[in-house]
Amino acid sequence: MPATTALQTNGTDKVPPSIETDAPTPTEPGYRIIRRNGSVTPFDPTKITVALTKAFLAVEGSVAAGSRRVHDVVKDLTEQVVSNLMRRIGEGRTFHIEDVQDQVELALMRSEHHKVARAYVLYREERARERAAAKAAVAETAAPSLHVTRANGEKAPLDEARFRRIIEEACEGLEAVSTQPILTEALRNLYDGITEDELSLAPILASRTLVETEPNYSFVSARLLLDRLRREALSFVTGSPEQATQADMAGRYASYFPEFIRTGIEAELIDPELGRFDLKRIGAALKAERDLNFQYLGLQTLYDRYFLHTRGKRFELPQAFFMRVAMGLAAREIDREGRAIEFYNLLSSFDFMCSTPTLFNSGTLRPQLSSCFLTTIGDDLDAIFKGVKDNALLAKYSGGLGNDWTPVRGLGAHIKGTNGESQGVVPFLKVANDTAIAVNQGGKRKGAVCAYLETWHVDIEEFLDLRKNTGDDRRRTHDMNTANWVPDLFMERVEADGEWTLFSPDEVPDLHDLYGTAFRTAYEAYEAKAAAGELRVWRKIRALDLWRKMLTMLFETGHPWVTFKDPCNIRSPQGHVGVVHSSNLCTEITLNTSKDEVAVCNLGSVNLANHVSEKGLDLDRLARTVGTAMRMLDNVIDINFYTIPEARASNLRHRPVGLGLMGFQDALQAMRIPYASEGAVEFADRSMEAISYHAISASVDLAAERGRYPSFEGSLWSKGILPIDSIGLLEEARPGVDMDSTSTLDWASLRERVKETGMRNSNTMAIAPTATISNICGVAQSIEPAYQNLFVKSNMSGDFTVVNAQLVHDLKARGLWDEVMVSDLKYFDGSVGQIDRVPDDLKALYATAFEIDTAWLIEAASRRQKWIDQAQSLNLYIANPSGRKLDELYRLAWRKGLKTTYYLRSRSATHVEKSTLKGTDGKLNAVSPASVSAAEAATPIVVDPSAAWGNACAIDDPDCEACQ
Structure with missing residues (x-):
């Protein structure tokens, strides 16, 4: 239909013209459209506006369509279409005309302009039939000849045979995948003169659209990305165009690896010490076949943020990446080649994965390998701004931060030097917040910090408001995480509905360092002093009112998190040399801090899914993995690049590490155990x-080989008190704590070995969120239940369709996996619970996080906590939050002996995109920590509607990769 065709508006069935028919207008710089005939023209967003306007004209008539309402609607729809196109385009900067029209159709449907959308769909179908008929009428004598534009500008004929072979190779050995749909879609997006980068991108984009119907296409997409990476890396290290198939790499990796090391050293990215390894022996140990174990999300994440690059070119291939990390960790070993190969095999098999800072920086000139740093901020300007500076230096090389701000005097406290009054802790928190934003870790991920304040601090109520979207923005920290450091005495006052007294720390300085019975005695003495008029700044508040406000803010903004001071200290192995004043960015680290010591923790996680089968836990394999992993983590301490001296002194004195786990949900499903069951709780216990x-x-x-850590004497370890034994200490201080204490292994003999030989590390375990490294390994993060069985995950690398492959396998086995099931999963937000034809046993096994009673998560966490000398990042999920439920859950967490909790997650207003249009990713529920009214609460929690969706971490929030 030509652009000049008159549109009848008197009730006829005229339909809108296609986007491609209007006259040229100003273009969007740098973007291009591939026409159906293969020609390429500049992308012109105004044509979308024209097409949409004509669509409304065709349906609503000239008067209605010419109104301001329609004009505004069309403008908004155009912006939506352009935004979606830009977000999906990748690196090619080209759109196919069909992609543009798909997005126009989607925008009309999403905005519920159904009549216009229907007319548009009918018109597209009619035009498609016309083109098909025309094509059939003209016999094509020869296929059009396509050329590829190389990096140097030269053009060469497209090697169609290789293009097909790469796609076929990517599909080899995978069930239920086919070369043809990828090839057909990829060829549709080629044009004469296409660049090499665009050519390599075309099959990847084609394959990833098929993931929602068959999870194995995620492996196909990763293998196609590998071809792109191989061309980029091999060409760079050799200095001439080179490409290789996966089959070629079996022999190519060994010769490539020395070239890679040389290139990295010359670029001043790799430590020259790695060049002094026996590179021939190291290169021969690389296992090219392990490149095939990646799923697309994992490999794309590595490609975008982890692999070494210079001048915009990646030159690090996956197995070289794992070996570079392993060599960095083995640099000071006696048999460093042997240890490097041992470490490499553990990483590249995905049995264990180091934390992100270790992966980023191992083997480089600045090997800052530690994940978490904890600091205490002093109560004077020098100390405060030194703390802020330390934050910047620690965050620069990918460290996550936990700051203890409790010592800073409160609002209205006397300042002797100026004879004035303090503005309290909040203005300084604002400075720390802005510093975290400014130092973004070289663009690899956002700087991230969590501020802790003890519940008796006089500024606690202002602290609770820090993440609100209303009020004075100068007293808000929209990007900083916050956490309450809650003493047991406060929880006891809440349960007794008693009064709670708030103090300024400059008048009660010892409370900061006290816990348990000593804290209670000192606190009650200060309350008596306040009543006698001996303190200047203090006030009383009903404990239950403060508790309600804590939960209200947690509900509305996701902060502050609830963490418990007393169990963290009473069960700490290091109570003889200091006090735990806070946790870290993700609430799993519980180490001592002071003005002289900045606590450091070095993290890594066992992939539990790789250590189970339907028969249960493979204890021998787990023992081997843990033994090697602990050696790697201990090596981090000596190799580490420390940006401040307080961190180095603390780490070398105490040598803490944090071994955690991931893939817990995958392990349960492999053993056919529903998360909400006694079996899952028992497995949490036995595996931990x-x-x-x-x-x-x-x-x-390690202590027998290398010596015990310097501060060992006097620790709980030295007294034969292991984590399982320290439950008794907590029970003595807080009668009524409800923790299981059963065990199955030979702890008596291990206890004697600890006392006799000592420990190499003051702390050994902590369960981190593993937000990114679990993606690399292709398993569920940490100890989390599945968020959804089908959803779109967003991170700094883009949007990725995630499908529960085990569920698909089970549904296929029962003849239930088809397009209708995909549509149903989208409609029900990734849940099988409401799909009638899914059997009950699968509904239980694949229940998602919001379908599981949160009490099961707390019980499983309590069973783990009894074995852990630090803590765990425990998210709590509530489908329909209320004041009563929140109150019950957090009191339950306290009674069950948990040291910390992490995010509170509840459903948000965003739901799965219901469209089943081919080639689109259904955008699933984001998660934010507030959603529904709490009016039913027995203990009222009033939710501010303006803040009801909060600013908390969403599971598909691309900015939330705080710890790993």
């Missing part, structure tokens, strides 16, 4: 017991 046993045993072995 095994990790704890082997981690402690490995640290004893």
